[in-house]
Amino acid sequence: MAHINRRSWLKTLTSAGAGAVLLSPSQILAAMPTIEENTTNGMVRLSSNENPYSPSPSMKKAIAAIDPDLCRYPNSHFATLEAIIAKREGLDPSQVVVTSGSREGLKAVGQMYSIRGGEIVTCLPTYKALISYAEFLGSKIRAVPLTEELGYNLPGIAKEIKSETKMVFICNPNNPTGTLLDPGKLEIFCRKWSASVPVFVDEVYYDYIEQKGYPSMKSLISEGLDVIIARTFSKVYGLAGVRIGYMIANTRIATEIRNSLMSGTNIMGLKLAMTALEDKEFYNFSLEKNREGKRLIYSALDELNLRYLPSHTNFVFFKTGRNISEVQRAFTTEGVQVGRAFPPYLDWCRISTGTTEEVKVFVGALKKVFA
Ligand SMILES: Cc1ncc(COP(=O)(O)O)c(C=O)c1O
Structure with missing residues (x-):
């Protein structure tokens, strides 16, 4: 379908009344934003690990149906979504806390465990929302370097756990x-x-894991252990702009998280998350396009003999051998926004998978920058 017809076709879809919109992958693809619609200030944005194929047709339809609820407080919808998630995850609803993006939950937890001082042990580089906030509130961060293979260093962390x-x-x-x-x-x-300290496991990229049957640590929560998990609707579900995620923890910790939230999310986030959970087609489509994007990125990096880490997410970390500021500038000149600096790996670069079209723009830029 020509891009020119996409909007009117979508309009027909979204005005077709209530009910799920079930589409084939090619129909989903035809309804997706074009590269021009996805660019920010003329730049292909591959810097923030978003899902550029969103909003899906079912999401567009749900957005159109939300209007009458916008004047209402969202309170009752939190419980509805938490119950839906709990059922899917095999947990009790009291163990699920819906948050404004997982980041709100990460910050709430950071606050809970830093308010009385003390230390948080982690590896760096990692996702820093929780630890930066805890540090801001007075915690000391004990950062363990990654392993030689750039993996999380569990024995190193264990050594740093103190009173x-x-x-x-x-x-x-x-x-x-x-x-x-x-x-x-x-x-x-x-x-x-x-058994001695709460262990937070950020599973925001869980859906992208390439290893079949890889277990979530949520089963430990069912056993009552002090493990806290973060999940989000920002990645494979494509709702980064809406701000909706959730924490999973045993009922005692989950209640404390719930009481620590600033405001939670809004009715749009809650309703779109419910829609997203029903749209299996878009979920599978997004995963397949992500695999395709990674394949294209890997093969370009292989061609240029640039080292990269096989990724279980929607981005690829690769070694450029040049300072990231210089690499960022070179890609910007080519119209591509890449990830920020991740010290101490200043000669590495993180690139998100975009649409196939966007990845091809990146590959073209990569070949010019590393010619
Ligand atoms: C590992 C990790 N955790 C949490 C988040 C926060 O995501 P959000 O607040 O959109 O759920 C991100 C965002 O990129 C992330 O990479």
């Missing part, structure tokens, strides 16, 4: 490296150490 430790933060798969921990080792770690 002052208030929490351990693990990001799995990790941002910015895209690496995944051995699930058995992670489970043993969580079981052992959560």
Whole structure:
């Protein structure tokens, strides 16, 4: 379908009344934003690990149906979404806390465990929302370097857990490296150490894990352990702009998180999340396009002999051998926005998977920058 017809076709779809919109992958693709619609200030934005194929047709339809609810407080919808998520995850609704993006939950938890001082142990580089906020509030961050393979260093973290430790933060798969921990080792770690300190496992990229049957650490929560998990609707579900995510924890910790939230999310986020959970087609489509994007990125990096880490996320971390500020400038000149600096890996670059068209623009730019 020509792009020119896309808007009117979508309009027909979204005005077709209530009910799920079930589409084939090619129909979904035809309804997706064009590269021109996705660019910000003329730049292809591959810097923030978003899902550029969103909003899906079912999302557009749901947005059109939300109007009458906009004047209402969203309170009752929190419980509805938490119950839906709990059922899917095999948990009790009291163990799920819906938040304004997972970042609100990360900050709430950071606050809970830093308010009385002490230390948080983690690896760096990693996703810093929780630890930066905890540091701002007075916590000391004990940062362990990654392993030689740039993986999370669990034995290194274990060595740093002391009486002052208030929490351990693990990001799995990790941002910015895209690496995944051995699930058995992670489970043993969580079981052992959560008896002394809460262990936070950020599973925001869980859906992208390439290893079949890779377990979530949520099963430990069902056993009542002090493990806290972050999930989001910002990535594979494509709702980064709407701000909706959730925390999973045992009922005691979950209640404390709920009481620590600033305001939670809004009716739009709650309703769109419910729609997103029903749209299996868009979920599978997004995962497949992400795989395709990664394949294109890997093959270009292979061609140029640039080292990269096989990724379990929607981005790829690759070694440029040049300072990231210089690399960012070179890509900007080519119209591509790449990820920020991740010290101490200043000669590495993180690139998000965009649409296939956007990835092709990146590949063209890569070949020019590293010619
Ligand atoms: C590992 C990780 N956790 C959490 C977040 C926060 O995401 P959000 O607040 O959109 O749910 C991000 C965002 O990129 C992330 O990479």
